[in-house]
Amino acid sequence: MSKFISAGEYAARRASLLAALPAGAVAVIASQPEALRNGDDNGFAYRASSDILYLTGFAEPNCMLVFDKTVAKSAGRLLMFVQPSEPSAEIWHGKRCGIDGVKQLFGADAAYGTKSFAKVLGPLTKRARSIFYKRGINLKVDAIMLPFCKNRRLKNPLDLVAAMRLIKSPGELQIMRHSGKVGSLSHKLAMRHCVAGASELALRGVLDLVNATNGGVNSYDTIVAAGANGLCLHYSAGQTILRDGELVLIDAGSEIEGYASDISRTFPVSGSFSQAQKKIYEVVLAGQLAAIAAIKPGITWNQLSDACDAELTEGLVRLGFDISASGLKLGDVMPHSLGHWLGLDVHDVGAFSGKMPFQAGMVLTIEPGVYLSLTDERIPEQYRGICVRIEDNIEVTADGAFVQTADAPKAVADIEHLMAASGVRQAAQYSLSKLTVPVGK
Numbered sequence: 470m471s472k473f474i475s476a477g478e479y480a481a482r483r484a485s486l487l488a489a490l491p492a493g494a495v496a497v498i499a500s501q502p503e504a505l506r507n508g509d510d511n512g513f514a515y516r517a518s519s520d521i522l523y524l525t526g527f528a529e530p531n532c533m534l535v536f537d538k539t540v541a542k543s544a545g546r547l548l549m550f551v552q553p554s555e556p557s558a559e560i561w562h563g564k565r566c567g568i569d570g571v572k573q574l575f576g577a578d579a580a581y582g583t584k585s586f587a588k589v590l591g592p593l594t595k596r597a598r599s600i601f602y603k604r605g606i607n608l609k610v611d612a613i614m615l616p617f618c619k620n621r622r623l624k625n626p627l628d629l630v631a632a633m634r635l636i637k638s639p640g641e642l643q644i645m646r647h648s649g650k651v652g653s654l655s656h657k658l659a660m661r662h663c664v665a666g667a668s669e670l671a672l673r674g675v676l677d678l679v680n681a682t683n684g685g686v687n688s689y690d691t692i693v694a695a696g697a698n699g700l701c702l703h704y705s706a707g708q709t710i711l712r713d714g715e716l717v718l719i720d721a722g723s724e725i726e727g728y729a730s731d732i733s734r735t736f737p738v739s740g741s742f743s744q745a746q747k748k749i750y751e752v753v754l755a756g757q758l759a760a761i762a763a764i765k766p767g768i769t770w771n772q773l774s775d776a777c778d779a780e781l782t783e784g785l786v787r788l789g790f791d792i793s794a795s796g797l798k799l800g801d802v803m804p805h806s807l808g809h810w811l812g813l814d815v816h817d818v819g820a821f822s823g824k825m826p827f828q829a830g831m832v833l834t835i836e837p838g839v840y841l842s843l844t845d846e847r848i849p850e851q852y853r854g855i856c857v858r859i860e861d862n863i864e865v866t867a868d869g870a871f872v873q874t875a876d877a878p879k880a881v882a883d884i885e886h887l888m889a890a891s892g893v894r895q896a897a898q899y900s901l902s903k904l905t906v907p908v909g910k
């Protein structure tokens with residue numbers, strides 16, 4: 470159960486979805502299946518489907534929500550199909566909420582065991598005038614649903630939920646600010662513990678520790694990229710050893726009550742930027758700050774990208790880059806977009822278009838990056854191999870913007886000051902490099 474979202478708010482969300490469905494409709498939302506990591510019984514930790522979390526707060530696997538508007542003159546009702554209580558399974562996997570539990574705690578008007586799904590949905594889909602179901606999420610549920618839906622045009626219920634999820638409520642913003650704070654703290658601690666000789670994975674451990682001690686988990690696979698490893702945008706932390714003179718790029722976030730933060734920071738392993746690193750870093754930061762400064766209701770993604778691109782282009786040209794029709798394109802050094810929506814999914818749902826005006830309650834990332842190839846001769850030599858990304862999470866407010874991740878330092882002076890002042894980094898007795906066992910020894 471959420472500490473921030475009341476039972477009444479969940480009920481209001483379900484009422485909105487039911488109101489958006491036409492009379493006579495039935496909408497089915499299935500949880501994604503549990504996934505095996507390897508072997509036949511070693512699974513990944515289960516993370517509930519975001520749409521089910523949004524509509525109920527219910528986090529167990531093997532759940533189907535059915536919104537039934539087939540009953541004349543009724544606003545509609547929610548049927549939940551869940552794993553029933555079963556001591557022999559619960560001894561391994563923990564207590565289940567059960568059929569009565571979801572009626573009491575999660576707002577189901579009626580509840581059944583998952584095994585009853587086909588029996589209940591057969592007649593329900595038959596009398597439904599329209600069916601909202603997204604195929605491909607759970608193949609076992611597809612196998613039951615698709616024969617019921619033969620010759621009928623399926624509509625996507627998740628589009629309706631996505632439109633709701635795009636604008637965050639005060640409760641959701643409260644959780645996201647918290648998730649931004651925990652994520653920021655993890656980056657700050659990584660800076661404090663960063664020492665040459667440690668591996669990328671050791672630094673990931675620092676981020677994990679902050680999450681674990683604050684009730685969070687990683688909101689996605691943590692990126693810790695030493696030096697030119699940052700050229701791979703979704704590089705996963707590995708065995709590479711952090712070296713003095715290089716930068717390290719960390720892209721990592723916390724997930725609290727399902728809500729993600731998504732933060733990138735880039736800093737020097739030694740605690741001091743080289744002249745070349747600092748020059749590229751300052752260009753990226755200027756681009757990021759220009760975009761953030763422009764955020765307010767009514768602004769569009771295209772306008773923010775233009776503001777950032779202008780700074781990046783001007784800054785790189787000043788450093789001697791040939792950004793021109795015959796030389797480098799900005800896209801050659803920044804091959805991704807400026808940002809994305811953020812929420813229950815790290816790349817959150819909701820209509821995404823360059824021209825759509827922002828509204829208060831939207832939450833997004835602003836994350837310009839510059840990634841300079843080791844081998845591209847169009848790049849001035851002293852800058853090759855430098856990779857910088859700076860990413861913050863921003864909510865659109867009634868009259869501007871609020872940065873949820875401001876606790877993670879990003880000004881050059883602030884990073885250098887934090888790293889210089891760190892007692893942990895100074896302490897010869899304790900450092901991650903001493904805890905890191907080099908490969909082959």
Ligand SMILES: [Mn+2]
Binds near residue numbers: 809834
């Ligand atoms: Mn991101």
